[in-house]
Amino acid sequence: MIPPPPAATTAAGPSFSTSHFRAEREADWIAFDELLTKLERRGATALSSEELLELPVLYRATLSSLSIARATSLDRALLDHLEALSMRGYFLVYGVRETRLNRLRxxxxxxxxxxxxxxxxxxxxxxxxxxxxxxxxxxxxxxxxxxxxxxxxxxxxxxxxxxxxxxxxxxxxxxxxxxxxxxxxxxxxxxxxxxxxxxxxxxxxxxxxxxxxxxxxxxxxxxxxxxxxxxxxxxxxxxxxxxxxxxxxxxxxxxxxxxxxxxxxxxxxxxxxxxxxxxxxxxxxxxxxxxxxxxxxxxxxxxxxxxxxxxxxxxxxxxxxxxxxxxxxxxxxxxxxxxxxxxxxx
Incomplete structure (x- = not known):
């Protein structure tokens, strides 16, 4: 007799728990946050060629994490953190930054x-x-x-x-x-x-x-x-x-x-x-x-x-x-x- 397959909730529960989700992806968030901090403080010239190539990859990875966190209704603190990180990344990666002279003008x-x-x-x-x-x-x-x-x-x-x-x-x-x-x-x-x-x-x-x-x-x-x-x-x-x-x-x-x-x-x-x-x-x-x-x-x-x-x-x-x-x-x-x-x- 073939045993019944495990319940979907049994498989989904551990797979999408907050702790398991963090363990899998938090390293990318930390790396992305560090690159953004360096970019904010010292500008794009402070990043190496490898870091510049890595920046959009980590940005997309953060957006992916945010999408999954929203779909699976993970805890609110994690959602807020990912939303803030994604918004910050958007303005720094794709946003138009004006020089002081342009702002004055x-x-x-x-x-x-x-x-x-x-x-x-x-x-x-x-x-x-x-x-x-x-x-x-x-x-x-x-x-x-x-x-x-x-x-x-x-x-x-x-x-x-x-x-x-x-x-x-x-x-x-x-x-x-x-x-x-x-x-x-x-x-x-x-x-x-x-x-x-x-x-x-x-x-x-x-x-x-x-x-x-x-x-x-x-x-x-x-x-x-x-x-x-x-x-x-x-x-x-x-x-x-x-x-x-x-x-x-x-x-x-x-x-x-x-x-x-x-x-x-x-x-x-x-x-x-x-x-x-x-x-x-x-x-x-x-x-x-x-x-x-x-x-x-x-x-x-x-x-x-x-x-x-x-x-x-x-x-x-x-x-x-x-x-x-x-x-x-x-x-x-x-x-x-x-x-x-x-x-x-x-």
């Missing part, structure tokens, strides 16, 4: 402008809020000059207040009789204050965006207050156009950067308030990636504004030329950000 050509375009609604809102701050202080100072002292501290005004003469105020703009005098050598103190103030408020506007965007909007409103007061002062003396040129040469870059920083903060705040189908944490995280790219650009813009303020404005005293440079800078930023371009394959 991609950021400046595509990622940064795309991030700014993504927050265009927030940019408009913040620009209107800052304009409201300028108009508020302008209106108050124009109707009652005593309001000026509430918006611009005396130590920063340096004599540039409602009691100053038009001649004195004109000299502080860099093209009056006393332009070379030490005590009236221009609005250097106020300019330094304005730049430092705008930079600090820009960073705070972004950092406080998570608080539903409310502190961000308040800070951006406050940012326009001192500027509007100073504009109203010079306009009251018939020097509004000259003061505008003094400000315009660097202000189109500096204030644009301030608006973008507020927009980045507001994007995060809006994501927290209106997360949609996502959790608030996930929505804030997604918004933060876009806002972070915008803020990298804001820092660069502030550096450019500092150069324009420190050199261009002091060396160029012609008001029309100041307006011209400021206008060119504004058009360059608008074109750079909002003229869409097709991303190339590099």
């Amino acid at each position: 991609r950021f400046f050509l595509y990622d940064w402008p795309a991030a700014v375009r993504a927050v265009w609604k927030e940019t408009l809102i913040i620009a209107l809020i800052m304009l409201l701050g300028v108009m508020t202080s302008w209106s108050l100072v124009a109707h009652n000059p005593e309001w000026f002292y509430n918006f611009v501290p005396a130590e920063l005004a340096g004599g540039r207040d409602p009691r100053a003469s038009a001649e004195y105020l004109q000299s502080t703009l860099g093209h009056g009789k006393a332009a070379g005098d030490e005590e009236t050598s221009g609005l250097h103190v106020f300019a330094t204050y304005l730049f430092t103030h705008n930079s600090r408020v820009s960073i705070m506007s972004f950092a406080l965006g998570f608080a539903f965007g409310v502190p961000t909007m308040m800070l951006e409103y406050y940012q326009g207050i001192s500027l509007g007061a100073m504009m109203a002062l010079f306009a009251s003396k018939g020097l509004g156009f000259d003061f505008g040129g003094w400000l315009f040469i660097h202000g189109t870059t500096e204030l644009f950067a301030a608006v973008l920083s507020g927009a980045a903060g507001l994007r995060i705040g809006a994501a927290v308030v209106f997360p949609g189908a996502r959790s608030r944490l996930q929505a804030a995280s997604d918004a933060g990636r876009t806002a972070g790219k915008v803020m990298v650009g804001v820092i660069i813009m502030l550096l450019v504004a500092g150069i324009l303020e420190g050199f261009g404005r002091q060396l160029i005293t012609d008001t029309a030329l100041r307006y011209g440079i400021g206008t060119v800078m504004l058009l360059l930023w608008l074109g750079y950000y909002y003229v869409s371009r097709r991303e190339d394959a590099t």
